[in-house]
Amino acid sequence: MMKSLLPKRLEDPTLKKQKSSICSRPVKHVDLEKVKTIEALVESFQDSSIQARSLGSVATIYERMLADPERPTILLGLAGPLIAAGLRKVIRDMVEYGLVDVIVATGAILYQDYYQAQGYEHYQGTPNADDRKLRDLLIDRIYDTYVDEEKFTILDSKIGRMADDLPSGSYSSRSFLVELSKGLSDPDSILGAAYKRGIPIFSPALNDSSIGIGLTEHYHRVRAQGKKGIVIDAIRDNYELTQIVVKSKRTAAVYIAGGVPKNFINDSIVMAYIFGRDTGGHKYAVQLTTDAPHWGGLSGSTLSEARSWGKVNREASTAMAFVEPSVSLPLVVGYLLQRRVYEKRSRIQFDWNNDLLIGITYSGRRAVPVPLRDRFGSKRSNKNKNLSRPELVPLKIPLKNKQVVG
Numbered sequence: 001m002m003k004s005l006l007p008k009r010l011e012d013p014t015l016k017k018q019k020s021s022i023c024s025r026p027v028k029h030v031d032l033e034k035v036k037t038i039e040a041l042v043e044s045f046q047d048s049s050i051q052a053r054s055l056g057s058v059a060t061i062y063e064r065m066l067a068d069p070e071r072p073t074i075l076l077g078l079a080g081p082l083i084a085a086g087l088r089k090v091i092r093d094m095v096e097y098g099l100v101d102v103i104v105a106t107g108a109i110l111y112q113d114y115y116q117a118q119g120y121e122h123y124q125g126t127p128n129a130d131d132r133k134l135r136d137l138l139i140d141r142i143y144d145t146y147v148d149e150e151k152f153t154i155l156d157s158k159i160g161r162m163a164d165d166l167p168s169g170s171y172s173s174r175s176f177l178v179e180l181s182k183g184l185s186d187p188d189s190i191l192g193a194a195y196k197r198g199i200p201i202f203s204p205a206l207n208d209s210s211i212g213i214g215l216t217e218h219y220h221r222v223r224a225q226g227k228k229g230i231v232i233d234a235i236r237d238n239y240e241l242t243q244i245v246v247k248s249k250r251t252a253a254v255y256i257a258g259g260v261p262k263n264f265i266n267d268s269i270v271m272a273y274i275f276g277r278d279t280g281g282h283k284y285a286v287q288l289t290t291d292a293p294h295w296g297g298l299s300g301s302t303l304s305e306a307r308s309w310g311k312v313n314r315e316a317s318t319a320m321a322f323v324e325p326s327v328s329l330p331l332v333v334g335y336l337l338q339r340r341v342y343e344k345r346s347r348i349q350f351d352w353n354n355d356l357l358i359g360i361t362y363s364g365r366r367a368v369p370v371p372l373r374d375r376f377g378s379k380r381s382n383k384n385k386n387l388s389r390p391e392l393v394p395l396k397i398p399l400k401n402k403q404v405v406g
Contacts, residue, residue: 038334055328057319058286059335064317065252065284066099066341071362072283073248073348075268077261078105079299083112084122084145085326088188090333095193099336100254101348102244103194103201104261107209110177110191110201111155112147114211117186120151152210159214164221168228172236172355173203180211198349200244204237205260236355237264242271243357244350245279252284253312256325258291258299266311281306281313287320288328 010016028047035041046056065074082091094100116122125146134141138149159180166179181195194201206212215232222229245251245268255262272279291300303318312318321328336342347363 039338042335054321072250079259080257160217163218
């Protein structure tokens, strides 16, 4: 008789109990005969495995952020080719439906939103294009997407001329982007929606974009004329965002890709000491990225690693999904919208006096822009028929142990 090469079955009762405990949750397979909505699909991911389960965890924790009675201020970091990827309306809906309170984005994302708000388009292309030919035709390529360089040049100059008309002086990226957003009529614009809703947008590397090119044209022109122009003050960005953090009850972070926005949001936690505060770090943090932790770079660094810096709370709920955002972000946002988890969440309002945040107030309840069943096809009933914009109920959040600097 051949001797079995298999190890002996566990005989120790303690080990048997441990094994039974570890192997207690079977993988539930996605059933596409039952899945009819984005909500149901993402919910089914929560009991699957690999990155599907990670994506389900991101959606679940994001949902908890929105329902948390402490009403954390949600900071959204945006990097990567999100507009070229077709996510402009998805991000705009995050603003419009109150899924975010503050945005930190690359200049390229904001510029490409502004580009589309002028009626210009992104075009489907191919990553295998003849780039020499594209250069001859003044077509710029973003992987498999094209933009018109002639339109970029026109828009760069328009931004520069707009800056010519502003009062000279120092501007944070937030205050400059407010000026850039005024008058935008495109209902799908991220900048326009944020301006309408009073959601601050920061771009700490604004100079590293076509907006920066336009501002450089402005700088050259006013310098040649012996005049003073406007200057984007990156340190003022630090000062303003940190005030939001220290005046918030709690904070939560949502990172789409990584880069400068991720680090900027996290550094605002560190800088709270300037105002005599230790916030304890973000209560929640989630990230969608394709970068990997083992290269040591910031974009792929784990949210657990951020705990060692005090940027994420040691007891925080966190999740990362290593899924490219053009696929993962619509799934997460679609899940949240179809679950209508934002309906009871109050709106946030920021009261600014130049670079000083005077206070934060919250609306009594959420205003739903349109019936969600009409727009998103949710089966959930809408018991609240009054969809008008609520009046603001002041709810001042004092600074604990505040020491004003500057």
